[in-house]
Amino acid sequence: MSRSSQTQVAVLGALTVEPMTAYALREAIRDVLGHFWSESFGQIYPTLQALEDEGHVRRQEGARARSSVFVITPSGTARLIELLNEPVQENPPRNGLLLRLFFGRVLGRERCRELLRGAKNAAEAQRAEYEQLLAHLAVAEGDTPDWPYIRMTILAGIHHARAAAAWADECLDTLQGEP
Amino acid sequence: MSRSSQTQVAVLGALTVEPMTAYALREAIRDVLGHFWSESFGQIYPTLQALEDEGHVRRQEGARARSSVFVITPSGTARLIELLNEPVQENPPRNGLLLRLFFGRVLGRERCRELLRGAKNAAEAQRAEYEQLLAHLAVAEGDTPDWPYIRMTILAGIHHARAAAAWADECLDTLQGEP
DNA sequence: ACCTGCATGTAAGTCGTTACATGATTGA
DNA sequence: TCAATCATGTAACGACTTACATGCAGGT
Incomplete structure (x- = not known):
């Protein structure tokens, strides 16, 4: 599954929740999927264009002049299901913190x-944020069919x-003492 | 810190351990840093060229014809320390598994x-692999000054x-029952 | 009148992988 | 001698971000 197909997943998936403009789509992806996914304007607009060309989404006239609200079509839903069933594509690992620590001898213990x-x-702050988000969303979304799935993604953040x-604690223990 | 600077960190860092050819460098990055970092030929060759132009590495004639063994220079070490001290650059999150689960309503519970x-x-297999690697390297590298730092990167993999x-267990619990 | 937010799109440029072309060396 | 591995490099392509250009709508 190529990277651009995953952009299609994000876009089509968001449109299954609610029809949206491209602008709103970007905000939704940033605010709702932001903890595990990201897309920029430069990806979203061409993707929507491609999806429209293939008949997977269509434009509805928006409330404002020159604004298009995108709606997913039945063929779009079928396409989404197809894409969701493709194997998850892992991207090459790139962890800047571990890269630095690996060369810790050069960087220095302190x-x-x-x-x-x-x-x-950072991890503790993020965990607190996720816990709060979980409690907040449990009230707001607790009854929707999406809730169990949304919850899993937040739980992933908490566990992580x-x-x-x-891990940081354990490392700090082993690295204690005089430099 | 731009991405290409981080390539320089990987390259210069590897060369502090031992002078190497570009080919060996790529293997070292793949095999040793592979759990948290990756670089391709297309990155390594131009990076080495740039580092040579700036005097941070120099070529030594290799045992084989037309092969160059790269050696880090004092200015290269200084550059590495400078780069290691720059703030860690986080790349945009992109977790294909969570993206699919988020749209689990569409994908289906089963x-x-x-x-x-x-x-x-996958997580359990990976953990076993890391545990084995840790035990193995504790014997092979246990006395080197790099060991505490290498160990931290493997510990990170184990914790993760x-x-x-x-997390997967907890999610499976909440998702049990009839579809 | 003007600022902020909503909205659309494109272009330039970076980053990074993959495939290709080429050849030396080594061991079976 | 033949295959595998070591070795170097480039070119083409794709993925992605950022900056820019443009303009409407609503509120102060």
């Missing part, structure tokens, strides 16, 4: 400890953040 | 359970894999 403390704080904090 | 089982198995398996 600087590594700083990086780890930063990572720990918890693991990152625990 | 297919989501399959995805989660797959993720759990453990969290992923626990």
Whole structure:
């Protein structure tokens, strides 16, 4: 599954929830999928154009002049299901923090400890944010059919953040002492 | 810190361990940093060329004809330290599994359970692999000054894999029952 | 009148992978 | 001698971001 197909997943998926303009689509992807997905304008507009050409979405006139609200068509839904069933494509790992720590001998022990403390704080802050989001959305979305699935994505964030904090702690322990 | 600077970190860092040909560099990055970093030939060759132009590495004649062994220079070490101290650059999140699960309503519950089982198995396999690697390297590298830092990167993989398996389990629990 | 937010699109440029072309060396 | 591996490099392509250009609508 090529990268651009995954953009189609994000776009078609968002449109199954509600018809939207391209602008709103970008906001929805940023605000709702933002914790695990991202798309820029430069991707969204051409993708919508391509999807329209293939009949997977159509334009509805919007409330404002020259604004198009995009609606997913039955063929678009079929296409989405097809795409969702394709194997998940892993992208090459690129973790800047681990790259730095791996060369910790060159960077120096104290600087590594700083990086780890930063990572720990970031992870704890993020975890708190996810917990809050979970509680908030449980009230707002708790009854919708999407809720169990939305919840899983937030849980992933919580588990990940918890693991990152625990890892940083363990590393700080092993790296303690005089430089 | 731009992406290409991070390529320089990987290249210069690897050369602090040992002088190498470009080919060996790519293998080292793939095999040693592979769990958290990746570079392709198309990146490595031009990067080495640029580093040579700036005097950060120099070519030594290799054992084979037309092969160059690259050696890091003092200015290269200084450059590496400078780069290691730049802030870590986070790249936009793109998690294909979470993207699919988020639209689980469209994909269907049973297919989501399959995805989660797959993720759990992959995580457990990966964790076992990391544990083995840790034990193996503890013997081979346990006395080198790089060891504490290498160990941290493997620990990160273990924590991450453990969290992923626990998450998948928790999700499978909430998603059980009749479709 | 003017600022902010909504809205659409394109173009330039970077980043990065893959495929290709080429050849030396080594071991079976 | 033949295949696999070591080795170097480039070219083409695709993916993606950012900046730019443009303009409407609503509120102060």
